[in-house]
Amino acid sequence: MTCTELIEYLSQYIDQELDTELEKAAQEHLASCRNCSVALDTTKKTITLGRLALAKPLAGAKREKLYGRLKQAFEDQTKTGG
């Protein structure tokens, strides 16, 4: 497997979607290629970072404000025959 191919398969490798043969070829490539190992490691870190940073609940104040706004819009809608 070449570096270009490895990068092409990188997400499928991370998501464990490759068939056994391709997965084995990817592992062999990664064992001997520093650049692709770094690409793999930093891509995994990118995913973790995104998930940890973004999968947070809305802050209380914002949540309340949004619900207030929504409730108002909802009441206006139902009044006008929704």
Place this chain on the structure above:
Amino acid sequence: MTEEDTLIERLRKKDETAFKDLFELHIDHVYRLAYGILQNEDDAEETAQQTFIAAYRAIDRFEPKAKLSTWLYRITYNNALNILHQRKQNDPLPDDESERFIPSSLIDWRFEPEQLLLEEETHLQLEKAISTLPPAMRAAFILRDVEQIPIHECADIQNISETLCKTRTHRARLLLRERLSEYFSERK
């Protein structure tokens, strides 16, 4: 009857407290996807509002076999794209099937994500990196990697093939990795 079935029943009967329950259960997800696509708080709020009202009004047409969350994500996704369209911003759905992306910044990061997140600057850099992606790629990344939705549901929400959904997620990951590496690499 599952809790979701009960909620849907209550929504159909126009039970007033059901609307609040729908909001509490799903607002985080709806808002995250909307904000992810639009990158603007006012537009994300507008999208969330449109989504809950549309869902409430269309609840009788909701397929009992489907998942409420998938349905809400789909309405959110479409509403957000409509707003983008109104804003006439850059094409939300670029032809992203061609052209390979080759990583160029290949130095390992100095810290683990958990450590990086302790710094305010990390959050800013991440926001900045995400904002440089095309909206469709942002949507794929949010759905797959932040919300961790299975690929078939992801494709369904965006009304695209699983292959295209995978391609967009892959491109998004590589581009984000590249931008973040420029900042987080072990350099002097």
